[in-house]
Amino acid sequence: xxxxxxxxxxxxxxxxxxxxxxxxxxxxxxxxxxxxxxxxxxxxxxxxxxxxxxxxxxxxxxxxxxxxxxxxxxxxxxxxxxxxxxxxxxxxxxxxxxxxxxxxxxxxxxxxxxxxxxxxxxxxxxxxxxxxxxxxxxxxxxxxxxxxxxxxxxxxxxxxxxxxxxxxxxxxxxxxxxxxxxxxxxxxxxxxxxxxxxxxxxxxxxxxxxxxxxxxxxxxxxxxxxxxxxxxxxxxxxxxxxxxxxxxxxxxxxxxxxxxxxxxxxxxxxxxxxxxxxxxxxxxxxxxxxxxxxxxxxxxxxxxxxxxxxxxxxxxxxxxxxxxxxxxxxxxxx
Numbered sequence: 001x002x003x004x005x006x007x008x009x010x011x012x013x014x015x016x017x018x019x020x021x022x023x024x025x026x027x028x029x030x031x032x033x034x035x036x037x038x039x040x041x042x043x044x045x046x047x048x049x050x051x052x053x054x055x056x057x058x059x060x061x062x063x064x065x066x067x068x069x070x071x072x073x074x075x076x077x078x079x080x081x082x083x084x085x086x087x088x089x090x091x092x093x094x095x096x097x098x099x100x101x102x103x104x105x106x107x108x109x110x111x112x113x114x115x116x117x118x119x120x121x122x123x124x125x126x127x128x129x130x131x132x133x134x135x136x137x138x139x140x141x142x143x144x145x146x147x148x149x150x151x152x153x154x155x156x157x158x159x160x161x162x163x164x165x166x167x168x169x170x171x172x173x174x175x176x177x178x179x180x181x182x183x184x185x186x187x188x189x190x191x192x193x194x195x196x197x198x199x200x201x202x203x204x205x206x207x208x209x210x211x212x213x214x215x216x217x218x219x220x221x222x223x224x225x226x227x228x229x230x231x232x233x234x235x236x237x238x239x240x241x242x243x244x245x246x247x248x249x250x251x252x253x254x255x256x257x258x259x260x261x262x263x264x265x266x267x268x269x270x271x272x273x274x275x276x277x278x279x280x281x282x283x284x285x286x287x288x289x290x291x292x293x294x295x296x297x298x299x300x301x302x303x304x305x306x307x308x309x310x311x312x313x314x315x316x317x318x319x320x321x322x323x324x325x326x327x328x329x330x331x332x333x334x
Contacts, residue, residue, distance in 0.1 A: 029099070038057075038079065042088075071092045077110070079101075088115070091141075098114050118144075141172065146169060146178035149165060149169075158189065162186050198214075198311050203281065204282070219253045220252050220253070223257065223294070225291060232300055243322055247329060
């Protein structure tokens with residue numbers, strides 16, 4: 001159950017706030033196996049967080065939801081209100097959806113019928129080496145296509161690539177919640193392309209002192225997004241420390257932005273990992289203002305900024321970071 005929760009948390013944290021669209025009537029009923037009577041919760045994404053929109057009491061192993069729902073949309077099902085749910089994909093044409101929920105392993109064993117969008121998503125999950133363009137061309141009208149593009153591919157694409165891929169979605173999906181979020185994300189990507197000025201922001205350091213990012217211009221700066229809870233970030237930190245120590249006397253600086261939720265965890269990670277450069281955070285987790293400003297939807301993420309304040313590279317990790325710094329610093333004579 002722990003591994004399942006971690007997996008679904010990673011899936012859920014990248015969803016933007018979803019606009020409200022038309023309410024539709026869809027009958028959702030189900031059967032709960034391997035569990036005593038209790039409740040099943042129906043949840044939706046808002047501001048990267050699941051919240052409950054309806055709950056159903058389990059009677060004789062059966063349950064039914066009554067609330068009119070926003071469609072097309074991605075919902076979740078869970079037996080515990082605070083835990084991560086199983087995804088439920090619903091298109092506007094879905095009217096009767098049946099769920100077989102197995103509490104012993106409801107991520108693997110849950111069966112959902114009556115939803116064409118769910119079939120599309122399951123096809124995606126079963127695929128290997130999937131090309132997102134081909135997938136959308138096969139399923140241009142499914143909310144699952146918009147979700148997969150948004151959740152699994154958009155953050156890997158540059159602005160022009162995302163604009164082209166978005167064009168493959170049907171007009172109806174472009175007006176859906178995820179379609180609008182993809183449009184908004186594209187606008188952000190266009191502002192943070194290589195060659196664009198780095199967006200400025202002000203945030204507090206661990207002592208509560210306000211720090212303006214642009215005050216650090218004048219050197220090559222690695223704007224580094226990370227968090228204490230992020231395993232890949234913590235594994236990359238020694239590489240960033242190594243680069244900082246090697247090049248800090250040659251015009252290089254690191255500026256860390258944490259997506260942590262608590263000051264205690266943030267400070268502990270800074271000390272343990274030996275991060276001696278400037279660190280700031282608003283402790284808003286995935287609601288971090290600088291993360292939204294830079295379109296950060298997965299961490300670790302970083303942006304290399306020129307002394308003039310221009311974005312010159314993105315997501316440099318491992319040897320790539322050292323190679324790029326060696327190249328630009330030798331070229332500039334620093």
